[in-house]
Amino acid sequence: MKLLLTSGGVTNPSIHDALVRLLGKPVAEAHALCIPTAQWGHPMCGPASVRRVVAGDAHLTGLGWASLGVLELTALPSTGSRRWETWLREADVLLVDGGDATYLAHWLRASGVAELLPSLTDTVWVGVSAGSMVLTPRIGPSFVEWPSAPDDRTLGLVDFAIFPHLNAFPTNTPADAERWAADLDVPAYAIDEQTAIAVVDGVVEVVSEGTWTRLR
16 A cells, blocks of 8 residues: 555645655545544544544545545444455545544454455555554554553554654643653654655655654
8 A cells, every 4th residue: 555644634735745646646536435433432533523524624535536435444344345345446545534543453453454455555545643543563552542452552554653743732742752652662753733654665755844753
């Protein structure tokens, strides 16, 4: 897969240009699936916030896609992969919203989607917050909000961790990010809402009109 891992979505022209490069076509010609599942695992999210993103969030689902569908991972185990695998393979881009990354990782595995991801070589994954963190090896205990999470491990499709929303909240300062990174055993980036990390064939590129730092 081609990855665009963000904190707040496609929030500026530089991130938008990176998205178009990954797609290999204009956004208006690309077919998207939105995955809101992570929101159900976070206590600050719920029906209103899910509606907001699927109805056309300005920085994710509202970018002017050729088509936009919703893929709810919790429904997939009961429908059978023969039905939903086609939907995934036909999509140009997966728009994976935030919430709790451990909850999202659980349902990516339980649904069978995680097993399929390595074969989606031309598909672009656009993550927002937990939708980006879920691809890392660990998110750190402080980001775990789902009570049933066994630990802070996630999918590990990239070899670095992400501290999102840098300076956006009182508990997301650079000092907080340093303390968070000290407990991890992998490279780590702290990124703000104007920053994204693009990954293609293992090559990492930071795209930013804001503030970011590599912590390890």
